[in-house]
Every structure is written in C-alpha cells, then in structure tokens.
Amino acid sequence: MTQLLGEFDCKLDAKGRLMVPAALKKQLPEAEQDGLVINRGFEKNLVIYPRKVWETIVADLNKLNPYEKKNREFIRSFTRGATELTLDAAGRVLLPKSLVEFAGISADVVLACQLDKIEVWDKQAYEDLFDDVPENFANLAEEVMGNKNRREDGE
Template sequence: MESFRGRFTNKIDAKGRVSVPAKFRAVTMAQGLNGVICFPPLNPGAFIEGCGPAFSDIVDQMLDRLDPFSPERQSLAAVLIGESAELTFDADGRVILPETLRNLAGIKDEATFVGMGQRFQIWEPKAYEEYYAKALEEAQKHRELLRAPGAVTPGASGSGMGGAR
C-alpha cells in the first residue's frame, strides 16, 4: 500500500487554497478519495493531521472499540470526527484548508506537508523546522527500537527456547 512520505512546502493563496503534494494526492486517490481528510492533533504540537480514507477507517475502528456513551469516546470523537474536514481536490490539486484548522496550527502564508506513513501532518514551516530539530535528536536516542523484520537480538538464541536445552 502506498504511504505518505516526504516533506513539501507550498504557498497558501488569499482564499486559503494550498496545493497538496502530488505524491500525497496519489495515495488518497488510490484509496478512492479525490481529496484528503484533516483534523486537529491529539499529540501536543501546532499542526494539522491529515489522512486518506484508509487511516480514517482505522480511527473509526479504534473509536468503535469504546463504549459509545463513555466520556472518553465522546471527547475523542469530538476532536477526531466532529472537527474533521473532508477536503476535495480542485482541478489543480488544491484544497481549501479550513480557517479553524489553519488558526490552530498557526498556518498563514505557507504550509509544510510531512509524510508520516499512513497519515501526514501540515505545519507552519518555521514551527516544523523547530520541531524537526528536536525530533532528530530524540530519534537518535530511540534508534534501538527499530529492528528489521526477522532480526535477532545480539546474544539471543535462535532456537526460540531461550537457550535452554
């Protein structure tokens, strides 16, 4: 399955229109949507979350596991569904970013799209640069968390028996 990858910065016009990167458009169109879905973030940070219908379905599935009347589900649904916007591409591959989401992220004249695999984020460019500097530092601390599929941890027995015989 295609995924959202890369970083792209595009200008926003006076009407709030911004060109969605062609690579990102291809992902959502392959998933059957001529647009993107955007919503506020749950993680700290001033950015907009974005995705296609595949990740939106995952969010719905996660919410469906919760009691439909629980306060936790209601607060999560209010943010992830109630404040989401399905934005349709125009003939030039642009969408109109809702003013409420732009204000939340501090986005004015330019938007930086950052691929995150199944989803993407939209940042004010300078805010993303600041975030990225910290993220790079943190990622270097956590590189041991990444393992190739099937990789064996050094010193571990390949027998699956913990070395016991």
Template sequence: MFFGEYRHNIDTKGRLIIPAKFRNQLKQHFMITRGLDGCLFGYTASQWEQVQTEVDQLPFNKSAARKFSRLFFSAATECELDKQGRVNLPEPLRAYASLTKQCVLTGVSSRFEIWDAARWQKYNEQAQTEFNDIAEDLLDF
C-alpha cells in the same frame, strides 16, 4: 504510503497545494482533521475508515476518550482537490495549526501532516536531538 517533506504557501483564501506524490494516493475525496502537536492530519478515504474504527473502539465512559473523539471528529472535513491540485482548508483548521503563509507537508506512512513552517522547524530541531534516545526507547517497546 506517504513520505517526504514539501513546502508550499497557503493563500489568503486558505488554499494549499498538495504535492503531486500525495495527490496520486488521495484520489477524489480525502479527510483532514486536527492532528497532534499542533499540526493537521490528512488521510485517504480508506485509511480514514480504519482510523474511525480505531477511535470508535475507545472506551466512551472515559472522559479523555470522549474529549479526544469530539475534538478529532468535530474538526474533520471531507476535502477534494481543485484543478490546480489545491485543497481549501477551513478557517478553524487553519487557526488550530497556526497556518498563515508558509506550510510544510510531511508524509508519515499512512497519513500526511500539514504544519506551519516555523512550528515544524522548531519541532523537527528538537526531535532530531532526541532521535537516538527515542529509537532506543521504542526498540524496548
């Protein structure tokens, strides 16, 4: 399970330190792809298999399902950590999430997310103002 919030800088070569608490769960190989809301999603290998199964069950005759599947899988990259605990993020993923310098890595249960720090701050501030309303709406779900 991933949880917590960590701040690290991405270097000019696209390398980003993965927090030690995340590294312990990721093992040798893991996956990173486009996420929602302008961030990247990271998954352990076993969790990636579950996500892949779920996405594969979307109705391929629906345009939205095909678009989502194409965008989600076409950007996916298998990653491994270097000796310093860093991952090298490909340029298309860095561009998608607007990652240039300061990044925030957040744990979100079965995945982790990588955000541009300014984008995360803006998203987080807005979401916090709606937190109680969101909780009420989801309790009805």
C-alpha cells in the same frame, strides 16, 4: 496499506487553498475519487488522511465504550473540526479556516508524510520541532525501537 513518503514545502494562497504537490498526488491516486479528511493533530498541526485510512480510524473509534467519559472526551477532541477535503480541477484543497487558525499556520507550510497520513505544519513550527534532534533522536530511537527483537534472519 497506504505508505506515503516525502516532505513538501508549500504555500497557501490568499483563499487558504493548498496546491497538492504532483509527487504527493501520485501517491494518492484514490484522493480525487474518494476524497481526503483533515482534522486537528495531537500537536499544533493538522493531519490529512486518505478516506480509507480515516474510515479505519472511525471504525476503531466506534469500538470504544461510549459510557466511559474518557472515551467520549477523546472521540470529541479527536474528531473536532474533521472536514472532508476535495481536490479541485487545479489539484488544490481548501483548508478550513478554523483548522488553519488552530494550527497557527501562515502562508508557508510543510506537508510531512507520516506512514499513512500527512501532517500539515506551519513551516517555522515544523523547523522548531527539530532544533535538538541529533542527541534526542538517538535517545528516542533507543527508547522506542531498542527493545524490538532483531530480525529472525540475523540482521
């Protein structure tokens, strides 16, 4: 299972290319051979998936009943703009212009690893997400994780 870690400040060049940071590239050894997939995030961001992770998601989407309207709408929205990315010889990927416009990404971006995927945010939008983190994060942690059973070993 892919476990990506880190947060990286990057810049897009004039052609919309993103240099994948060396520390992140090390965590994606299969990216050069298998490629990556980028699509729209649930917020105003983009998400980059290693190919194997994307294939797992597509397998899950294929299990949805296509005769149900909400399933078709979800699949259509989720896959809209999905594009294969390949690293060039310099370790850059070209972000599709339509996706960059959707996410409101300027030249300054943040790559935020989220378990098995990488969120791509406009730097200012990403910073704005965390303006009220201390109080809200504690409440969110309690709501999301508070009802989890304690580990069996007593910790």
